[in-house]
Amino acid sequence: MKISQKLFLAFVGLTSVVLIATLSLARWGFDQGFISYTNSLQQERLEELAVSYSELYQQSAYDWNNVSKKKFAQIIRQFTPLHGPFEGAERKGPPPRPKHKPPRFDGPPPHLTGEARGDLPPHLRDSNQTVPPKRRRPVTALYSISGQLLAGDKFDILGSTISVDVTYNDQVIATLYTKAVVKVNSISAEAFSKQQLWTSIWIGLLCLILASLISWVLARLLLIPVREVVNGISHLSKGNYNERFKVAREDxxxxxxxxxxxxxxxxxxxxxxxxxxxxxxxxxxxxxxxxxxxxxxxxxxxxxxxxxxxxxxxxxxxxxxxxxxxxxxxxxxxxVGGLKYHFEPTDITLCIAETLNSLADKVSDKGLSLNFIHTKTITINGDKMRLQQLLYNVILNSVAYTDSPGSINIDLIEELGSLSILINDTKPGVPLDECELLFDALHRQDSSRVRRSNGAGLGLTICRNIVEAHNGHITARPSNLGGLCIEISLPTL
CATH class of the missing domain: 1.10.287 (Helix Hairpins)
Structure with missing residues (x-):
């Protein structure tokens, strides 16, 4: 499978998971919010009932015994709708009268077959429809402070209920209870809920299609630089090292x-x-x-x-x-790291002195002067033989490339945890842009410091490898004496 296909499937899969989670949470939030809204309506209805019962209590000489059951029920019916998304008691009493008065029949109706029943009026054709279905009211009850049911339906008030105190002069005189809505079972509410569900599904499908298109475009756009990288590596594998990427990116x-x-x-x-x-x-x-x-x-x-x-x-x-x-x-x-090193505490001052003694004849034959005055012992962790080889090659390079009469100065600068060995000589010098090239093997310099010995230009390259093996570094720059300055930095004990 190609990377573009993997990216496309990854984007679409991630979008699908996010959409399903979002729509599920939105659906759950809608159901909870609708139920909460319904219960808040119940709360408002009970508060209105509480005001009416408080006024009724005042009109009845502050005694519930003076109120008739009919009056209690009348107030409850007045503030209780006959429809709504409620689970409650069915309406009591006779069914409501139909708007159109049905025709009268003399005598008892005969046993009718299905064909004969079609001659009857619509409201009497089906035996199940002879009486209109009973409409539901929210279950409501009024209890006195002693726990006596004063009005309404009797139900378990310890369950999931909504209660409002009926007060008079800031004193509780009764309590109104109604069942809290935990599930919407109204036909209109269920229809509205299904409508919202299908709307969410269609929106989710539309978003998924849009996300698929965007994922396809993004997968192609993101793979453009990857293809450029593949092409660049292909050029390298064929030995074409001159190809360069022309696109500047920050990622x-x-x-x-x-x-x-x-x-x-x-x-x-x-x-x-x-x-x-x-x-x-x-x-x-x-x-x-x-x-x-x-x-x-x-x-x-x-x-x-x-x-x-x-x-x-x-x-x-x-x-x-x-x-x-x-x-x-x-x-x-x-x-290749084949040189053997035996690291031990070594006095670098003594190494320099012994190296200068071995080069004394060549320095004098060339007509040069060596200046090194340092008697303090400076100890580093290194291989004495390789350090002497390093110093011999560097100083011999200065002797070979310094005009007579001239001088070579060797200075030691000790800092916290490091030692710098400075080897400065007199003319001729080296341009700054060619100083680092001196450490390349077989480097030929087209200047006044031409090769004047039998060496092949490998000495400084070997010196660099020895310094790096001692965790140091070696650099070259123009000297303030007019020639070249070689600086060797090594860690100290």
């Missing part, structure tokens, strides 16, 4: 589209980096191999003699290839 689908765009950009960037990686590696390997092949061909042809000088030249090219292969191996290990 979850918009976030998904932005993530897919970012994924496409990342895949395109990785593919470009992979192609550049292969090209750079092949170039780095082709250069020393070309030199080796040329030197060997020259020796074989007798153009150059095979002596110590030529052997040293060949050794330099072989060591260059070996250095490149070692860097590639170290980088591959760091990328």
């Amino acid at each position: 979850e689908l918009g976030l998904l589209m932005n993530d897919i765009d970012h994924l496409a950009m990342t895949l395109d960037k990785n593919r470009t980096a992979k192609n550049r990686w292969f090209a750079d590696i092949s170039h780095e390997l082709r250069t020393p191999l070309s030199i080796l092949c040329g030197e060997i061909d020259a020796i074989k042809a007798g153009i150059r003699p095979f002596n110590q000088q030529q052997l040293t030249s060949l050794e330099q090219e072989v060591m260059r290839i070996k250095h490149l292969v070692d860097d590639l191996y170290q980088l591959s290990l760091s990328d």
Whole structure:
């Protein structure tokens, strides 16, 4: 089943449940409200009766014994309708006279068959219709304060009843009772109730049809961005990383589209980096191999003699290839997490001092000066060998790319829970937009800081992986000395 069909069925099902619940509650509320309205009419009728009986009590010399039963019944009939949605006693007394006087028949009527009965007047054709049906009144009773029935019908006043006190001079002289309506059984009331029921059903069906149409439209509209996402993923699966979503949305689908765009950009960037990686590696390997092949061909042809000088030249090219292969191996290990780390409390100040001692000869041969004055012990949790490798590569990079005479300053800034190692060198510098590219593998910078050593441009990439393994980060920016500033941030103990 398609998503559009599922959405359509979900919308229609939810609408149906809400409609059924709403109409059921509305129906229940209508019945309860109608019964409550009927009982309120009964309450008003009893209040009017109470006023009349209070006046009757005053006219009878303040004694109910002076009132005749006929007078009691007359007042009750006066304020009691002969119709209405009530459950009550049937009307007593003779049936009402018909409006048209029926014709007289001499003698007793013979036993009539169905055919002969058709000759009779309409009100005498059916034996069940010879007397009009008895009409109902609401059951009403008047009780004295002593519990004596004064007028009306006798019934259980302890049940569901409505009562109103008859008062005179703020004193209760009697109580009126009537049965409370718990069920509407009038023909007109039932007809009205059925009419309301069918009206509600038709309204519900109309709303359901309208909701179905709206659900169908909404399902199609909501699936438009989903189809765009599917098409975008299809382009990615085919290797087309240049397709972008042109619709700007602020909802979850918009976030998904932005993530897919970012994924496409990342895949395109990785593919470009992979192609550049292969090209750079092949170039780095082709250069020393070309030199080796040329030197060997020259020796074989007798153009150059095979002596110590030529052997040293060949050794330099072989060591260059070996250095490149070692860097590639170290980088591959760091990328896949294959470098082994043994974390322990390590004095970073001592690591820097030992690294500077190992680079003292290269710094002096280049004509540079190293400035590092820090005797305070700063302990971090790290691998001493990897930290020395990190510091060696970063400082050696500054030595290789700093013009002579120049200087390299190393500063430590200790903050709460972190340590920043700043390595600043003098000219030449690096533009700000290319600083972060220095940590990309085999990155070549077209500026005054060209590669001046036998390195392949993998050292800073390995340094970044080592720093990240120590839960830190490394950044590059232009130095205030005119060169480059490398900042290494590491957490402290």
